[in-house]
Amino acid sequence: MSEWKPYKLDEIASKLGDGLHGTPKYDDAGEYYFINGSNLVNGKIVVNSNTKRVTQEEYNKYKKDLSDRTILLGINGTIGNVALFNNEKCILGKSACYINVDNKFDKQFIKYVLLSDDFQNYIKTNATGTTIKNVGLKLIREYEALIPDDINHQSEIASILSSLDDKIELNLQMNQTLEAMAQAIFKEWFVNFNFPGFDGELVDGLPKGWKMGKLNEIAKIEIGRTPPRIEEEWFSTDPKDIKWISIKDLGLSGVYIFNTSEYLTQEAVEKFRIPVIPENTVVLSFKLTIGRLAITTETMLSNEAIAQIKSDSFSPEYIYTYLKTYNWGTLGSTSSIATAINSKIIKEMEVLIPDSKIEKHFQEVIKQIFEKLKTNSQEIETLTQIRDSLLPKLMTGKIEIQA
Numbered sequence: 001m002s003e004w005k006p007y008k009l010d011e012i013a014s015k016l017g018d019g020l021h022g023t024p025k026y027d028d029a030g031e032y033y034f035i036n037g038s039n040l041v042n043g044k045i046v047v048n049s050n051t052k053r054v055t056q057e058e059y060n061k062y063k064k065d066l067s068d069r070t071i072l073l074g075i076n077g078t079i080g081n082v083a084l085f086n087n088e089k090c091i092l093g094k095s096a097c098y099i100n101v102d103n104k105f106d107k108q109f110i111k112y113v114l115l116s117d118d119f120q121n122y123i124k125t126n127a128t129g130t131t132i133k134n135v136g137l138k139l140i141r142e143y144e145a146l147i148p149d150d151i152n153h154q155s156e157i158a159s160i161l162s163s164l165d166d167k168i169e170l171n172l173q174m175n176q177t178l179e180a181m182a183q184a185i186f187k188e189w190f191v192n193f194n195f196p197g198f199d200g201e202l203v204d205g206l207p208k209g210w211k212m213g214k215l216n217e218i219a220k221i222e223i224g225r226t227p228p229r230i231e232e233e234w235f236s237t238d239p240k241d242i243k244w245i246s247i248k249d250l251g252l253s254g255v256y257i258f259n260t261s262e263y264l265t266q267e268a269v270e271k272f273r274i275p276v277i278p279e280n281t282v283v284l285s286f287k288l289t290i291g292r293l294a295i296t297t298e299t300m301l302s303n304e305a306i307a308q309i310k311s312d313s314f315s316p317e318y319i320y321t322y323l324k325t326y327n328w329g330t331l332g333s334t335s336s337i338a339t340a341i342n343s344k345i346i347k348e349m350e351v352l353i354p355d356s357k358i359e360k361h362f363q364e365v366i367k368q369i370f371e372k373l374k375t376n377s378q379e380i381e382t383l384t385q386i387r388d389s390l391l392p393k394l395m396t397g398k399i400e401i402q403a
Contacts, residue, residue, distance in 0.1 A: 002150030004397050007215075010141035012110060015065055015100040018075065018137060020202040024058045033088070037074025039094040040081035043111070043165065044337060045072070045088045052090060062091045064098055071111055073097040075135040079127055080113045097140060106151050107116045108158035113145045116395050144398060151202025156401045157394045164387040171376040171383075175254055178376075182369045184322040189362055190352055196361065206314030209355040216347040219311035219319065222275040223343050234268035241265050245277075245302040249283045250292035253319065255370070256377045257283070257294035263327055264301055274301050282309040282319045286341050291328040296376070307346050313356065315363040317370050322351060 002064060009016065024034060030053035039045055054062075066085050074081035076095035084107070085098070099114075101107045107391065122143055127133040148154050156280055185248065189195040201208050215221065224245070225281060227234035241263035249260045268274065277300045285292040287305035295316050302308060309319055331341050354362075393399040 002148040002153040004146045005149050006144050007105075008141065009143045009145075010097065012102060012105050012147075013099045013141075014069070014102045016097070016137065016141060017064065018097045018403075019064065019094050020062045021094045022052045024052075024062060024091065026051060026052045027055045027058070030055040030058070031089055032056070033074075033090045033311045034093055035080035035088075035090040035096055036093040037076060037081050040072055040074050040078075040083035040096065042169075043083055045083050045085070045090065048106055059089075059091055064092055065100065066092075066098055067100060069101045069103070069107055071099045071101060071107065071114065073099060073114060073140070075123075075137075075140070077132050077134075079123055079133050079135050080120050082111060084111060097135075097137065098141075104151065105147070106131070106154035106158050108162055109147070109154035110393060112158060112161050112391060113147070113390065116145075117392055119143060119145070139242055148397070153401065160258075160401075161387060161391060164383050165388075168380050168383050168387070170256075171380050175373055175376050178369050178373050179255060182317070182321055182366050182373075183324065184364070185366055185369075186318075186325070189358070190322070190354060195358060204243075206352075207355070207358075211353050212350055213350045213353045215309070215351050218314045218351065218353060219309045220342050221343065221347050222308045222310070224277075224304055224306045224308065225274045227264065227272050234265055234272075236263040236265055236292075237261075237381065238263060242269060242276075243298070243300045245283055245296075245300055245306055246290060247287070247305050248302075249290050250285050250294050251285065251289070253294045254377050254380075255295060255373050256297050257300070258297050258377065258381050260300070263270060276300075277302060277308045278310065280316050282316050282323065283307065284309060284323060284346070286343070286346055290331075290341060291323075291326065293320055293323055307343065314359055317366055318359055321366075 019035070026034070032054050033047050034052040035041075035047075035055055037047055039047060039051065068085075068087070070085035072083045072085055072092070074095060075097045078095065099110070101110050123135045123139065124133070126139055127135050148157070164236075198207060206212070242265075243260040244262050245257065245260050246262070246266045249257065253259075264274065269276065277296050279296055279298050281296045283294055283296060283302060284307045285305055286307055312320060326349075331345055390399070394401075
């Protein structure tokens with residue numbers, strides 16, 4: 001049986017550093033991405049249309065010694081995010097730390113060390129800065145973890161946790177495919193007008209009996225509330241209280257939202273008259289980050305940056321798929337300080353109102369897709385809870401691995 005010994009990250013890493021403390025010369029045609037801590041998501045480097053690019057020349061100036069032994073860690077602004085480097089074409093910004101794991105250690109095991117509550121609490125407790133949190137490289141180097149001295153033992157532990165992560169990733173990928181299928185059907189029916197029984201007759205560019213209207217014509221829209229933050233008694237982390245949705249929670253959810261980071265007490269709901277969101281209601285962020293969407297899975301609440309879209313005549317599946325493809329940029333912004341639109345704009349935003357029979361038929365067609373999305377999402381939640389429960393026990397030797 002291997003012995004658990006203390007190792008500092010400085011001993012675990014053959015090399016440890018961070019990215020560029022400055023701004024490279026961006027080029028939209030560049031083949032290399034400029035990566036920061038916010039690009040490290042669920043163990044991977046994730047880029048999108050907003051990720052800056054640089055040329056080969058800039059890459060050659062600022063490249064770091066990254067390899068198949070490299071783990072990336074968010075250390076500025078977005079701290080604690082972890083990803084494995086898989087030869088992506090990128091350069092690092094200052095908010096990304098790279099840790100090249102020595103061959104004496106299993107890279108996957110060290111990834112789980114960095115994901116552990118002990119490490120995450122360590123860096124978040126010791127981070128400096130008020131508005132933007134920062135973790136120095138010296139602090140990271142000094143972190144000490146108990147690790148089995150047998151690399152095979154490390155690999156066995158990592159394998160158990162990785163098998164759960166692999167299943168979670170498989171379900172996530174399946175959900176991406178299912179959502180793309182739902183969007184493709186929506187586009188075919190409500191954009192191309194290629195739906196069952198259509199005779200081709202258009203009136204003012206729309207099938208007969210259809211119209212463009214306002215969102216509040218088909219749904220009741222309410223806005224959430226936040227109790228005074230200085231009065232801590234209204235806020236809770238107890239699952240027995242009522243889940244309270246934030247923009248961050250929507251960013252972490254899929255089509256369906258199951259969890260929130262905070263809860264409100266029943267007393268808070270009653271005192272501040274916070275609108276209650278029924279199950280199967282579409283929720284939409286409209287401040288700071290506009291356009292994040294989800295469907296509730298139980299009775300919930302939200303803060304004032306979230307709109308609750310409740311309809312008796314149109315299904316949440318129709319509203320969700322319609323809003324998912326909405327061009328939010330056309331609504332502008334009502335704030336000069338941050339991106340935001342107000343509730344009046346949400347209520348009066350233009351939506352397609354099809355014939356009710358066609359909408360009901362659409363709901364029947366995509367019902368199985370959304371049911372499978374929900375089932376997969378529930379399984380992801382269960383697997384995540386199992387992994388998060390096992391992680392500290394396996395990583396501290398409280399659960400022994402049988403040979």
